[in-house]
Amino acid sequence: MNEIIEKEFFSENVVRLEIKAPRIAKARRAGHFVIVKVGETGERIPLTIASANPHKGTITLVIQRVGVSSRRIAELNVGDEITDLVGPLGEATHIENFGTVLACGGGVGVAPLLPIVEALKKAGNKVITVIAARNKDLIILEDQIKEYSDEVIVMTDDGSYGEKGLVTDAMEKVLQREKVDLSVVIGPAIMMKFAALTTRKYEVPTYASLNTIMVDGTGMCGACRITVGGKTKFVCIDGPEFDAHQVDFDEMLLRLGGYKEIEKQAEQEYLQTKEKK
Amino acid sequence: MAVTKEFLKAEREQSWRVDIRGLMKNKDRTGLARVHMGEVNPDERILSNIEVNKGLEADEAVNEARRCLDCPDPTCISGCPVEINIPKFIKRIEQNEFLEAAKVLKETSALPAVCGRVCPQEKQCEAKCFYQLKLKKEPVAIGHLERFAADFERESGKMSVPDVAAGNGIKVGVIGSGPAGLTFAGDMAKLGYDVTVFEALHEIGGVLKYGIPEFRLPNQIVDVEIDILRKMGVKFENNFIVGRTANIEDLKEEGYQAFFTGSGAGLPRFMNIPGENYIGILSSNEYLTRVNLMDAANPKTDTPVVSGKNVAVIGGGNTAMDSVRTAKRLGADRAMIIYRRSMDEMPARVEEIKHAQEEGIEFLNLCNPVEYFADETGRVNRMKVQKMELGEPDSSGRRRPVPMEGSEYDIDVDTVVVSVGVSPNPLIPNSLPQLETTKWGTIVVDEEKLQSSIPEMFAGGDIVRGGATVILAMGDGRNAAASMHTYLQEKLNS
Numbered sequence: 001m002n003e004i005i006e007k008e009f010f011s012e013n014v015v016r017l018e019i020k021a022p023r024i025a026k027a028r029r030a031g032h033f034v035i036v037k038v039g040e041t042g043e044r045i046p047l048t049i050a051s052a053n054p055h056k057g058t059i060t061l062v063i064q065r066v067g068v069s070s071r072r073i074a075e076l077n078v079g080d081e082i083t084d085l086v087g088p089l090g091e092a093t094h095i096e097n098f099g100t101v102l103a104c105g106g107g108v109g110v111a112p113l114l115p116i117v118e119a120l121k122k123a124g125n126k127v128i129t130v131i132a133a134r135n136k137d138l139i140i141l142e143d144q145i146k147e148y149s150d151e152v153i154v155m156t157d158d159g160s161y162g163e164k165g166l167v168t169d170a171m172e173k174v175l176q177r178e179k180v181d182l183s184v185v186i187g188p189a190i191m192m193k194f195a196a197l198t199t200r201k202y203e204v205p206t207y208a209s210l211n212t213i214m215v216d217g218t219g220m221c222g223a224c225r226i227t228v229g230g231k232t233k234f235v236c237i238d239g240p241e242f243d244a245h246q247v248d249f250d251e252m253l254l255r256l257g258g259y260k261e262i263e264k265q266a267e268q269e270y271l272q273t274k275e276k277k
Numbered sequence: 278m279a280v281t282k283e284f285l286k287a288e289r290e291q292s293w294r295v296d297i298r299g300l301m302k303n304k305d306r307t308g309l310a311r312v313h314m315g316e317v318n319p320d321e322r323i324l325s326n327i328e329v330n331k332g333l334e335a336d337e338a339v340n341e342a343r344r345c346l347d348c349p350d351p352t353c354i355s356g357c358p359v360e361i362n363i364p365k366f367i368k369r370i371e372q373n374e375f376l377e378a379a380k381v382l383k384e385t386s387a388l389p390a391v392c393g394r395v396c397p398q399e400k401q402c403e404a405k406c407f408y409q410l411k412l413k414k415e416p417v418a419i420g421h422l423e424r425f426a427a428d429f430e431r432e433s434g435k436m437s438v439p440d441v442a443a444g445n446g447i448k449v450g451v452i453g454s455g456p457a458g459l460t461f462a463g464d465m466a467k468l469g470y471d472v473t474v475f476e477a478l479h480e481i482g483g484v485l486k487y488g489i490p491e492f493r494l495p496n497q498i499v500d501v502e503i504d505i506l507r508k509m510g511v512k513f514e515n516n517f518i519v520g521r522t523a524n525i526e527d528l529k530e531e532g533y534q535a536f537f538t539g540s541g542a543g544l545p546r547f548m549n550i551p552g553e554n555y556i557g558i559l560s561s562n563e564y565l566t567r568v569n570l571m572d573a574a575n576p577k578t579d580t581p582v583v584s585g586k587n588v589a590v591i592g593g594g595n596t597a598m599d600s601v602r603t604a605k606r607l608g609a610d611r612a613m614i615i616y617r618r619s620m621d622e623m624p625a626r627v628e629e630i631k632h633a634q635e636e637g638i639e640f641l642n643l644c645n646p647v648e649y650f651a652d653e654t655g656r657v658n659r660m661k662v663q664k665m666e667l668g669e670p671d672s673s674g675r676r677r678p679v680p681m682e683g684s685e686y687d688i689d690v691d692t693v694v695v696s697v698g699v700s701p702n703p704l705i706p707n708s709l710p711q712l713e714t715t716k717w718g719t720i721v722v723d724e725e726k727l728q729s730s731i732p733e734m735f736a737g738g739d740i741v742r743g744g745a746t747v748i749l750a751m752g753d754g755r756n757a758a759a760s761m762h763t764y765l766q767e768k769l770n771s
């Protein structure tokens with residue numbers, strides 16, 4: 001069950017895994033995610049299904065190592081099995097021909113953006129995609145994104161690749177240049193916050209895919225709750241995509257930090273025990 | 278499977294029962310004092326997850342069994358939702374035939390070791406005991422005795438695997454592995470069906486695993502029962518969400534002929550008051566899931582849990598009591614229940630309230646939260662509560678709490694666990710638009726047959742009743758199995 005059949009490093013900290021999961025591969029739509037747990041004592045964490053191959057019965061995950069649990073997954077090798085894998089979860093992205101779509105992905109957010117870009121393109125949209133990261137090494141999936149975009153703009157914070165600047169700089173340029181009918185943004189919460197502020201100025205409807213802390217991923221715990229338009233919503237069942245102009249990003253940013261101290265400590269302990277081995 | 282008076286009478290007239298009744302005069306029996314189960318002392322038990330109740334020794338159990346009068350009209354049975362033949366199993370204990378006693382339990386209950394521990398006996402069987410009703414004395418300790426017999430059987434290593442009829446090759450699917458689903462699966466396996474249980478989580482057992490803590494119901498007890506189901510041929514698919522991983526139509530194509538939904542009422546409710554999304558405020562489901570299912574308090578696991586020093590738990594049910602006692606075990610200095618009614622209306626089991634009091638839990642009754650406050654990092658540090666008084670009874674018959682103007686005051690807190698009720702899991706109804714549901718989101722079923730508006734879909738437990746009890750969920754599983762069997766046989770023969 002859940003055997004890893006392919007593994008590829010996009011950069012030192014970003015890895016792509018192709019996993020045997022026939023039922024999920026068949027049922028998933030763009031925008032869906034899975035919950036993954038590695039080992040008996042592992043934590044349940046959410047990861048977007050970056051792509052799937054129903055004929056082969058596989059799904060692809062792209063994982064950025066940020067803490068203990070993402071490391072545990074990234075360290076698995078071809079032939080290993082993922083202890084627990086459940087999905088597909090969340091509401092699928094609403095896809096139709098909107099006209100011109102501005103898709104923006106920051107960091108590992110490009111991975112969950114890929115299936116959406118693909119679906120939008122196939123539905124007949126003109127797709128302009130901005131992919132951004134801190135530096136050249138962190139730019140991922142550029143070729144795949146290019147395949148389904150009419151135009152791709154690459155941005156790096158340090159200018160080591162593409163243009164120097166933030167996602168929002170590129171967004172401004174496009175929004176000033178032409179009429180955009182919809183924007184989709186996925187990335188770190190802080191990036192999504194400012195991206196939403198940018199499109200709001202131009203009154204362009206915008207969806208953000210939120211990456212809150214989760215436990216079960218099925219609506220049972222409320223760990224993933226956020227405020228949208230003044231109402232509490234559960235990201236795992238009501239989302240993960242929401243109207244970015246209604247999301248209370250400041251609250252979300254605070255909530256993401258809820259376990260920061262414990263997590264940092266756990267990661268240090270994890271790295272130490274690994275060194276000892 | 279209603280237990281008739283005639284049947285009970287015939288059972289009561291069996292010679293072994295007559296003999297054992299003759300051993301003691303009723304006057305001597307009623308003169309005996311109720312046994313008290315040993316408990317780990319509070320100072321010690323709050324340091325770990327050790328089970329609080331120690332269970333009865335054999336001689337204690339036999340002594341308690343002597344109290345039971347083996348009444349000609351055993352009213353206690355009418356208090357048990359699955360109608361366990363109570364005097365019969367108790368007299369087997371008096372006879373020192375403990376394995377036989379366990380067999381009696383198994384005639385009607387699939388998980389006696391669980392029910393003996395978590396049933397609200399004081400509201401069910403024991404409330405209807407002759408001692409309680411007529412003698413105004415402490416009832417026979419039916420729950421303790423039930424637990425004793427079930428534990429004895431398990432520990433004897435002679436646990437019997439029920440007889441299973443020859444396989445009939447008919448595939449049925451069970452959605453959810455809580456007490457309703459497990460009981461249903463066991464009964465269908467006995468009838469020869471090919472049963473698969475689908476469970477969304479990575480563990481089998483539903484609330485018994487992720488909700489009720491170890492100190493009340495050790496996981497190992499549930500696992501033994503699941504093992505027996507496996508031996509009976511029941512298959513389990515964990516990490517499988519029906520309606521997501523595959524839907525009912527897919528499963529029908531794979532040959533499933535009928536389904537039982539026991540998907541529970543697992544969705545947490547919040548109060549929607551200002552500040553409720555601050556860090557450190559979580560649902561009891563999240564809190565208990567982290568600690569029970571993910572074993573978060575164990576440093577060897579990856580899942581974190583916040584364990585504050587000043588913990589407030591909002592609510593007065595079993596879930597609230599489990600949360601507050603968990604907080605104490607995670608090292609809280611102050612662990613408080615904040616409940617808007619008084620002690621008398623509290624829905625939790627009496628024993629849990631007593632244990633909580635012994636463990637130093639504070640009860641702030643007639644008190645309700647109105648707002649939360651946080652520090653600059655968004656972490657809750659204070660809450661405003663309002664005092665309440667009891668007014669006229671509401672539709673539930675309990676006196677309605679009314680806020681007292683100007684009575685607000687603040688309490689310092691660093692963790693708040695909200696335990697004000699749960700809603701039915703919407704996944705199955707949402708994936709089946711033809712399925713009839715109530716405005717509360719519970720599945721509508723025929724009361725007797727437990728059949729839903731989709732003929733091949735049966736349902737029971739919390740998804741039908743809203744938050745209820747383990748034993749009611751089991752009763753539903755049992756009734757649904759009997760009526761699905763009739764339904765499938767009729768369909769086959771027509």
Ligand SMILES: Cc1cc2nc3c(=O)[nH]c(=O)nc-3n(C[C@H](O)[C@H](O)[C@H](O)COP(=O)(O)OP(=O)(O)OC[C@H]3O[C@@H](n4cnc5c(N)ncnc54)[C@H](O)[C@@H]3O)c2cc1C
Nearest residue numbers: 045046047048062063064066067068069070211212240263
């Ligand atoms: C619906 C959804 C889809 C996701 N898809 C992907 C994906 O395709 N690929 C991927 O790499 N990650 C994805 N994530 C994020 C991923 O779940 C987290 O990175 C992971 O849970 C971190 O676990 P950890 O134990 O490795 O790190 P932790 O020790 O938990 O955290 C380490 C650091 O990362 C921060 N962090 C923790 N969780 C998140 C989060 N959800 N978002 C941003 N920062 C976080 C913490 O604040 C901390 O500073 C997704 C999240 C959601 C909710």
Ligand SMILES: Cc1cc2nc3c(=O)[nH]c(=O)nc-3n(C[C@H](O)[C@H](O)[C@H](O)COP(=O)(O)OP(=O)(O)OC[C@H]3O[C@@H](n4cnc5c(N)ncnc54)[C@H](O)[C@@H]3O)c2cc1C
Nearest residue numbers: 453455456457477483484519540541595738739745746747
């Ligand atoms: C903390 C707590 C303490 C309690 N204490 C007591 C007590 O002392 N005594 C008592 O009698 N009762 C108690 N209860 C109530 C009791 O546990 C429930 O009434 C009972 O468990 C309901 O059983 P069930 O089988 O209907 O559902 P559950 O036990 O809720 O199980 C439902 C299962 O279905 C799974 N599921 C849901 N949807 C799907 C899907 N689409 N596909 C696959 N799987 C799915 C869920 O993950 C879950 O495991 C307590 C409840 C809680 C939460």
Ligand code: SF4
Nearest residue numbers: 357392396401402420
């Ligand atoms: S199952 Fe519950 S109600 Fe029935 S006899 Fe046992 S403890 Fe009492």
Ligand code: SF4
Nearest residue numbers: 345346348353406407
């Ligand atoms: S009512 Fe009480 S005394 Fe009578 S049979 Fe039942 S348990 Fe025994």
Ligand code: FES
Nearest residue numbers: 217219221222236
């Ligand atoms: S992750 Fe538990 S409710 Fe969303």
